[in-house]
Amino acid sequence: xxxxxxxxxxxxxxxxxxxxxxxxNCAQAVVAAFARDCGIDxxxxxxMVSALGGGLAGKGETCGAVTGALLIVGLRYGSPYAINVxxxxxxxxxxxxxxxxxxxxxxxxxxxxxxxxDISDTEGVAFARxxxxxxxxxxxxxxxxVALLESLEKK
Numbered sequence: 001x002x003x004x005x006x007x008x009x010x011x012x013x014x015x016x017x018x019x020x021x022x023x024x025n026c027a028q029a030v031v032a033a034f035a036r037d038c039g040i041d042x043x044x045x046x047x048m049v050s051a052l053g054g055g056l057a058g059k060g061e062t063c064g065a066v067t068g069a070l071l072i073v074g075l076r077y078g079s080p081y082a083i084n085v086x087x088x089x090x091x092x093x094x095x096x097x098x099x100x101x102x103x104x105x106x107x108x109x110x111x112x113x114x115x116x117x118d119i120s121d122t123e124g125v126a127f128a129r130x131x132x133x134x135x136x137x138x139x140x141x142x143x144x145x146v147a148l149l150e151s152l153e154k155k
Contacts, residue, residue, distance in 0.1 A: 025053020
């Protein structure tokens with residue numbers, strides 16, 4: 001698949017942060033900002049990634065901003081044909097570049113490490129909410145994901 005157009009008329013960071021501010025998880029916020037570029041209905045795309053928030057269904061695993069962004073990478077550089085090994089290699093290279101950039105900026109891509117608490121249990125979620133960790137930290141992860149996705153196109 002060819003690269004998706006960037007849709008330069010839209011400030012994707014603002015779109016993503018607006019979605020996050022409305023209560024969408026990190027994955028939903030990221031994909032909402034790129035849905036139009038990918039030719040996917042925004043509501044469908046946002047609903048499709050609902051289970052990726054909180055580090056894969058609230059398990060504290062890979063950050064939703066990362067998993068959402070990797071879906072965008074797949075749509076941009078992947079191929080629907082298993083025989084297209086070149087596309088797979090290119091897609092993996094861009095995905096690794098994205099992940100490496102995210103880790104370079106934040107030290108990890110794991111939700112529980114990013115938040116410095118385990119949100120896979122009720123005590124961890126209570127701690128995160130009490131200390132406003134989602135409001136304080138997650139917008140930066142969403143911004144990083146959007147910026148890294150946009151920078152992939154420029155290089």
